[in-house]
Amino acid sequence: MYKLNENNSIQRLSDNASIPISEGNRDYQQFLQDVKVNTISIVEGADIISPDYVALRTGADGYASTGDQLGMIAEGGTTHSDHVASVKSAFPKSNTGSTTVDDVPSWVQTAADAVPLTIV
């Protein structure tokens, strides 16, 4: 069994090896042979990960840097509390994230069809 990764590699589930999509690699050649023999049902699509609120609040669109927040506090007024409130509002705790599995892209079948069957 194999699973596709987001970054153009194939995970072999028997040993968790990371196989490149590269014609010269013998494990990739074996992957295509396995798909050819066992059909595309042995391949699972890549995970589509929706981040949870913690990752979003601490990510690029979340809280400002520590220095910037100290600046907001020093300014006084509601600048800092408004910033915190806006981030919390944009990424509520109810967002606990999710992972779904994408379809297997068509290139997998196309590539398996293109190679001759090797008899071992």
Add this chain to the structure above:
Amino acid sequence: MSLSKVNASLVNEISKKNLIINGNFQVSQRGTYTSATSLTTSSVYYLDRFKSKCDGVTGTITHKVDQSVNGKITDTVLLSSTSTATGRLETLQIIEDIQQFKGQATSFSAWVKSNNANARIVIHTDGSNVQTSSTTHTGGGAWELLKGTVTNATNISNMNLYCGIQAAGTGNISGVASGDYFEMTFLQVEMGSVSTDFKHRSYGEELALCQRYYCETNNLPNGSLRASGYAGGGTTGGFTFDFPVTMRAVPTGSWTNGQTLYANNGAAASVITTLGSTSASVTSSDINLIWGSSYTSNSIAFYTGAFSAKTSFNFDAEL
């Protein structure tokens, strides 16, 4: 020295070039096999550049160091049968650089010790699909030099050297007995119709040749694995590893997890749980890892705390 003499010397040196890598079994990056290790019916790489298997019979492989062969001290590989049946014991090297051998006379040789008279080495070429056997061992239990010669077709597409207790066409033979063995060293494939003495390379030269096909970064023999890397957000991140030599092809990456590997952002350590992926070229890899705690820091150190077991990231570009 005249130019013609220099050229003659150079040509002579090239003509003696041994196409077999690790022919005296100095290099064993994947592990230590000095104790008998069970073979399987599918070929597995143990010592560098050689993959081995048994078929029909059960068997073991053992790496023997500092053996005396033909008056020299060398490492050897021993294949042993542990059952009686029709079958074979086999070690194989797939030779990459075959263009120069197309249409040329090719000699192959090895020093072999065996108690079976079907002990031999065989050159197999595809395209022409020809198997050529060396002389066979007498089965007398002493070291003997086995040699063979073949003139290749011009359309060969690969060249493999098979060594073991096997048929002349590389298949199974009847009557392999438990206790039958095949020990070998000084394997050589060279251009020309005459086999010459084994061409010795230093360990460093041999290691560099092997690392074109397989390399790893690990915490052995007595140092911890350390790398500086990055946090990709949350519980993922990684580090880059530059291969010691350019690899033959983009390699498959894997992780051997014998000793706990940690990520640390300077405030707290977290145990690495999973190899996410290895995004690689032929010169380097980005090793992506998954750990337990969520880090927001961009700068992460990776390390193993000890070296009582092997932790390694392995890169395989074998043929």
